[in-house]
Every structure is written in C-alpha cells, then in structure tokens.
Amino acid sequence: MRGNGRARKKALAMGICIFLCSGNTGCFPSQKGMEESQRGSYPETAVSEKKEQAELDFFAMNTYHTFSAYGSGVDTALEEARDRVLELEAKWSATEENSEIFQLNHGNGEVISLSCDTADIRNFTLEIAEKTDGALDPTLYPVLTAWGFTTKENQIPKAAELQTLLENTGWEKVSSEGNQVQIPEGMELDLGAVGKGYAGDEAAEILKEKGITSDLLNLGGNVQAIGSRPGGGSWRLGIRDPSGEGNIGILEVSDQAVVTSGNYERYFVGEDGNTYAHILDPSTGYPVKNGLMSVTVITKEGKKADALSTSLFVMGLEKAENFWRAHPDFDMILITEEDEIYLTEGIRKTFACEDPAMSKNIHIIEKGT
Ligand code: ADP
Numbered sequence: 001m002r003g004n005g006r007a008r009k010k011a012l013a014m015g016i017c018i019f020l021c022s023g024n025t026g027c028f029p030s031q032k033g034m035e036e037s038q039r040g041s042y043p044e045t046a047v048s049e050k051k052e053q054a055e056l057d058f059f060a061m062n063t064y065h066t067f068s069a070y071g072s073g074v075d076t077a078l079e080e081a082r083d084r085v086l087e088l089e090a091k092w093s094a095t096e097e098n099s100e101i102f103q104l105n106h107g108n109g110e111v112i113s114l115s116c117d118t119a120d121i122r123n124f125t126l127e128i129a130e131k132t133d134g135a136l137d138p139t140l141y142p143v144l145t146a147w148g149f150t151t152k153e154n155q156i157p158k159a160a161e162l163q164t165l166l167e168n169t170g171w172e173k174v175s176s177e178g179n180q181v182q183i184p185e186g187m188e189l190d191l192g193a194v195g196k197g198y199a200g201d202e203a204a205e206i207l208k209e210k211g212i213t214s215d216l217l218n219l220g221g222n223v224q225a226i227g228s229r230p231g232g233g234s235w236r237l238g239i240r241d242p243s244g245e246g247n248i249g250i251l252e253v254s255d256q257a258v259v260t261s262g263n264y265e266r267y268f269v270g271e272d273g274n275t276y277a278h279i280l281d282p283s284t285g286y287p288v289k290n291g292l293m294s295v296t297v298i299t300k301e302g303k304k305a306d307a308l309s310t311s312l313f314v315m316g317l318e319k320a321e322n323f324w325r326a327h328p329d330f331d332m333i334l335i336t337e338e339d340e341i342y343l344t345e346g347i348r349k350t351f352a353c354e355d356p357a358m359s360k361n362i363h364i365i366e367k368g369t
C-alpha cells in the first residue's frame, strides 16, 4: 500500500487490517498495472489496456481514510468518492457551525429543514434505534461530552449529572416528518455511530457508477470491500485482536462491508483506575462493560454494518445472539475479554484464526440453537 504513512498507521490501528499480499497470487498490481508487474515489458497497444490502480488517503469524520481502486479512470473516480464523503461530513459534523446537525443541535427546539442525505440517515438511524430497542441511540451527545469523549478532556461524571443529562436523551423524542426534524431543547443528535458506514456506501456507489468494480475503501477502520481483488479471489481482511497486538484472525470477503466497534481503542483510565470507553449504554449513560471487547458486522451495506456493530456491542453476547437469530441477514464476530470468539454460521468457512491454537476458542452461533 502506498500513500501517506500516518494514514496507513492509523488505519492499521483500527479493528480491521487489509491484507495487500497473500502469497504470489494475492498481490495488488503496481501503479503501472498488474500484468506489467507479472510479465515485464509490454507493447504500446497493450499498455493502454492495462488496469490502473490508485490510492487516496484523506482525513474526514475525525479519522483517516484510505481508498484503493482498480480499473480505468480510477484517479478521478476516487476523488469524486472522497468529495462525497467530505460533503456528507459538512452536513453531519457536530462541531462545524454550518452543518445541518450543528444547526439542529443549537436550534433551541425549532423545526429544521434537512437535505435529503440528512433526512435519509436520520430515518435509517431511528429505524435501527427502534429495531435494537434503543441500544443504538443517536441522542447521547451531551452524555458523551460529560465523559469528555467529544472534547478529549476525559473525566468521570457524577452519577447525578448523568441522571440529569439522560432526561434529555431518547431517540423516541426526535420528531420527524418528511425532510423536517425537531428535537427538544437541550437534546443533541449525533450520527457518529452510523455516518462513516453511510458515507462508505455513498463512496462505493460513485465508484460503481464509474464502472469500477474492484475497490477497497477503508473509512477509519470501516471497510467496504467491493467486488473481488484484481485478478480474482476474495479480499483478505485482518480482524484485530482486541486484547493484544496484531490480528486474531483473517476474514475473506467480497462485496461486503465489514465494520468493527469495540472498547479497546477510544478509552481512558479514570482516577479510580478503571477504563472507560466511548460506546455508552443509553439506559445508564455509562460506558458499556459487558464482557465484549469487539463486535464486527459483515453485511452488504456499510450503514447497516456500522449501526449494528455499535448496537450489538451495547447489547452484549446473549442479546446479540438473540438479535441475530431474529434478523439473520448479516454475519458477526464477537470477541470477549476472555478471548472467546463467537462467529455466526455464515462465516465459519471464511474466518480463520491467525494462530491455529486459538481455533479452540471459536464458537459457532447457529440459527437453530
Ligand atoms: P467508531 O466511530 O469509533 O468507529 P462506532 O461506530 O461504534 O465506532 O461509533 C461510536 C460513536 O457513536 C461514539 O463515538 C459516539 O459518538 C456514538 N455512540 C456511543 N454510544 C452510542 C450508542 N449507544 N448509540 C449510538 N451512538 C453511540
């Protein structure tokens, strides 16, 4: 992988790592084209038919993104995909004064008109909030701020402060009609748990419209693996070991979004010596601590993978299993503090532990059990 080293380091630190090489056959082509790297020099005519590769690194939505694509015209296609992500960020930022979300959050309870993009993600987020019985709750921003997760000045809030703040949360209090939305004064909407996934879908759509059928988009650890690797074969993604360095296993995917939520990256150690991470239990206002360290969701749509990875992390192992049995239209990998790995049956053949000795920690979640 070429490009900005800082961005690469950051992407690797996320839950999912992308394997660029796997033996001889898995290598991505060089910038000048795969066939050239395999066979040496080419006659002029063949050169123009070669596949191109391009990679674009950029910062958006508070994190580093790396987009790679293969095919002709990839450079401009990637730039358009990046611009779309930046356009969505400008609409959804909780801190940029011109964003729709900022205006809603500081609108003193007034009705606000939204663009179609924002109305769309609002509808989707509220739908998942309802479906997950409020495990996903996009109204926790003031509570996240009390913990310092929005300012990076972390502290443990007093229980009474959390109680007061929770009075102004609750996804059911968001009223929406068409492109209009209204939230009670004091409430703030936060699309942080879904925005990157939604943006990944939009970026992928742009590349598809341009006829590019092999690309790998990494939005701060949210991966959209479109088509298959150039030359064929599934993409190979490393699933990070949440309690150690490196990967716990490798997942093979094609045409899927793969998104991880966990408590092993964004956390702080409080004065009491305990660790507190950035995904909150909406019913208590406290960081989730239920024995899970990470949840990875694998499904077609990035927005769904993103929304569900956060929700299932909040639910914990048992509720997550039950949720999957009731809605088995995605796959997931749950990793516990004891390094136990729970996989849904759809990926039992496409996930393998890096260390074969760890395979004994794998448990398959089946529909009928
Ligand atoms: P990340 O954005 O770190 O990749 P997630 O997609 O899981 O991870 O989103 C976490 C973000 O979602 C938090 O930083 C916060 O803004 C917000 N959040 C935290 N807890 C919840 C929750 N229970 N429901 C909805 N959003 C949440």
Ligand code: MG
Pocket (backbone or CB within 6 Å): 192, 193, 194, 261, 305, 306, 307, 308, 309, 310
């Ligand atoms: Mg999420």
